[in-house]
Amino acid sequence: MEKEIIINNKLNETGRISQFMEELGVSLNIPSEIAMSMNLAIEEIIANIIQYAYPKGESSEIQLQAHITPGRLTFQITDEGIAVDPFQKKRPDEKPSLEEQLTKGLGHFLIHRTMDEVNYRTTDTQNLLTLVKRLDIDFKxxxxxxxxxxxxxxxxxxxxxxxxxxxxxxxxxxxxxxxxxxxxxxxxxxxxxxxxxxxxxxxxxxxxxxxxxxxxxxxxxxxxxxxxxxxxxxxxxxxxxxxx
CATH class of the missing domain: 3.30.750.24 (STAS domain)
Incomplete structure (x- = not known):
């Protein structure tokens, strides 16, 4: 089964992502603590895409798809913004600012702590971020x-x-x-x-x-x-x- 939502690249649209994730968690009877952590991870990623992947004022769409199979949730986030790997490591001579350490670094930690697999790739026109969450439960x-x-x-x-x-x-x-x-x-x-x-x-x-x-x-x-x-x-x- 597959579910999807498409939003505009505006920060006020992240509330729709949160609602989508909450409804998905409820519909699949996922334990609330797991559902909340996935919600936070997905919202963190999409908020970063909105803030950093587009020039100011540029309008576009971001798609979130959830592929549901027994014991496994696969999320794919698709956007047409600037192709920058959100998980690319900095060069040794680049020292992140305190703000980066407290925000982006924390976000990356949350995402990798929550998800079991994270993969990023680009095409000629799109950025594709895939995240997998394995769940040791059977969806009712x-x-x-x-x-x-x-x-x-x-x-x-x-x-x-x-x-x-x-x-x-x-x-x-x-x-x-x-x-x-x-x-x-x-x-x-x-x-x-x-x-x-x-x-x-x-x-x-x-x-x-x-x-x-x-x-x-x-x-x-x-x-x-x-x-x-x-x-x-x-x-x-x-x-x-x-x-x-």
């Missing part, structure tokens, strides 16, 4: 998202299993794209095995509902767990859907 099946669409007697049944959180919302959005093109669809969303929904997941539901109404169809949400229904109620979404 309900931490991921499984979406299934089937048709029964003219009714479209959308089954959702697992966590519809920020990390999984993009995959869910892609999965439901064909439903947005349906003419007069009759859709039942089975939420019996959906264990969590975030604001990003709610937005996907709203997009689907809006499309169904536009195409003169109907959308019914059923078998929702009490804790999921509570989220709909707290956000005022219950009045927007037919929930049974």
């Amino acid at each position: 099946p309900d931490a991921l998202l499984d979406t299934n669409i089937c048709r029964v007697d003219g009714i479209i049944v959308l089954d959702i299993k697992g966590r519809l959180d920020t990390a999984n919302a993009r995959d869910f959005s892609i999965a439901i794209q064909p439903l947005l093109q349906e003419d007069k669809p009759n859709i039942i969303v089975n939420c019996e095995q959906m264990s969590y929904i975030s604001s990003s997941g709610l937005r996907c539901f709203l997009i689907l509902q809006k499309s169904v109404q536009k195409n003169q169809g109907s959308l019914i949400i059923e078998a929702m767990r009490p804790e999921i229904k509570n989220i709909f109620e707290m956000t005022g979404c219950t009045s927007l859907f037919n929930i049974r």
